[in-house]
Amino acid sequence: MAVTISDVAHAAGVSKGAVSYALNGQPGVSAGTRERILQAAKELGWKPSLRAKGLSSAKAYALGLVVARDPSLLGTDPFFPAFIAGIETALAEHDYTLVLSVATGAGAEERCYRKLAENGRVDGFLLTDVRHDDSRIPLLQELKLPAVTLNRPDADSPFPAVSMDDCAGITAAVEHLVALGHTRIAHVGGGQEYIHGRSRRQAWESALAAAGLRADLFAAADFTAAGGMAATAELLRRADRPTAIVYANDLMATAGQSYAQTQGITVPGDLSVTGYDNADFTQYLNPPLTTVSTDPMLWGRVAAQVLLNQLSNAHDGExxxxxAPTLLVRASTGPAPAG
Amino acid sequence: MAVTISDVAHAAGVSKGAVSYALNGQPGVSAGTRERILQAAKELGWKPSLRAKGLSSAKAYALGLVVARDPSLLGTDPFFPAFIAGIETALAEHDYTLVLSVATGAGAEERCYRKLAENGRVDGFLLTDVRHDDSRIPLLQELKLPAVTLNRPDADSPFPAVSMDDCAGITAAVEHLVALGHTRIAHVGGGQEYIHGRSRRQAWESALAAAGLRADLFAAADFTAAGGMAATAELLRRADRPTAIVYANDLMATAGQSYAQTQGITVPGDLSVTGYDNADFTQYLNPPLTTVSTDPMLWGRVAAQVLLNQLSNAHDGExxxxxAPTLLVRASTGPAPAG
DNA sequence: GATAACCACTAAACCGGTTCAGTTGAGAGT
DNA sequence: ACTCTCAACTGAACCGGTTTAGTGGTTATC
Structure with a gap:
């Protein structure tokens, strides 16, 4: 089979313990012996078994990510793949691995976390899509596993957060529209149970207030294309129809822009539209979408890094x-229509 | 700490071995004793440690998925999230877990497979995006790990394949266009290094031949929106400009449709367009995209199931x-323009 | 010159399961 | 009554690392 620590110990003429010390850079072996051991290990091509390591050190050397979105929504969200790619770049350097679970249906999410924790599959979790009063925070405290949250939860959380400010992007979008002369600027919000759904709405409200405008054109949606379309339809039926809509994500913006066009409303002539995320396809829409360009890959890398630091007690708790992401102005926004 | 097999053995008044036999349904314990042991285990809430199991049985109880796409392309592909969700449904029943790696950059893919294999992280791999003469097949034979391929590779492969016929969907799209009177039906192909890129192109050629039409309007692309747009531009510059384009995926079709519109070409008035995958957003495009609706979730579930069966030697090798996926006719296809 | 302190290292226990080689007792066969 | 067999179970080895307790020899301390 594969070469084990005993083989290396035998080859170097020392005990298993000495090999372990040498490998892990611990005291207890002289420089010369250490050199001899490492040399033997290299010659034999020894790879310490993660399974054995895991058993004695009670670690999994893996991080968990539980995704609780509906697969159809997940499908077109550019966030996760890039986010995961970012996680990988951090993990690869530390021989850690990502365990991914997709939980669909009520209760599945909690079961997922419990199972991964109880089976000792992971040493910590990355929490995305943090919700208002998120039940996962007490859950992970109960399971006694560390975590990192994306954005700071609104409930008390003992876990470090890695945040990417939503506010700046939305504010920039609103300011951009105000500069173009718009006064009736609506917002199609994402699920308000998510804190990023809420914060984007609040950013829209604040930015309007700063411009001296009323924030009365809000339509609730759920980050899905279908929801975005319905919310758009609702806004466009109003007597005080908006001349611009700030969407909480690209998928809703795409659906909304498309819906408006089918109603004979031109974009950006009659209606300006902004998205959020900068999904790849948005620059190929007709017109290309003005949107907020986030960096989920960086987010993933940093979040994983913070979690790894926590595991090695190297995190300061901050x-x-x-x-903050930046606004990408494309052709879906233009001057407010006259009148 | 947690309750171990020894605790259970002690509680039931038997040896560790007996508990192991009882739990795994092996002979060597009488029905009565087995009952008593299971009872004790339940009362103590014993969960056998996967780590310990893994060490003695040399198994990881995990399956690997290495995704080698560019994150930006990945981002808008609805395939993976649904595919992964499907995998989960199969794994959840067997206490298996999914280890996901995203490999970016040349050489990263092979390194990923090697690392997961050498670290004993997984018991087998799911191979997606199978390429022409795919180097991963000899690689996995070298690594001595089982695998399942999505679609049968064109090179010799010892691994069972789970296939979803590309041909039928493309054929249906072409037949649909022929029935609408189109005679100049182009194809914007996906990367021809992928077997699904090739097979979709071949299906397009065969379907045209069956309709007595020449398959001379092919433009190579790479499954990305940018590539789809460039290929579309190329086709529309031709003197014998097509009246319909069959795209190898939705992302390219979206970009192509949008590009045509910016050039003053109406869809479907001047140009009919079909996609492939039925991404969520395609039904909210303007016009909604005629596309081929696949079922990646089912694919994932079956692929994982086949791999699990292989691991327990229950697979027949077939x-x-x-x-086959079906064509979803929406508003991006219409009668061929007169003349 | 006795004692302490320290270094480099080994042997063995340990993590929590699986599995192999015996041991025991009961029942069958002759 | 004697072996023979088999089921039921135990004890120990084993998987491949980490870690603790202990050993022998050298050097510092008073």
């Missing part, structure tokens, strides 16, 4: 705030 | 062929 939240990390990433650079 | 390939599995899933039901």
């Amino acid at each position: 939240d990390t705030v990433l650079q | 390939d599995t062929v899933l039901q």
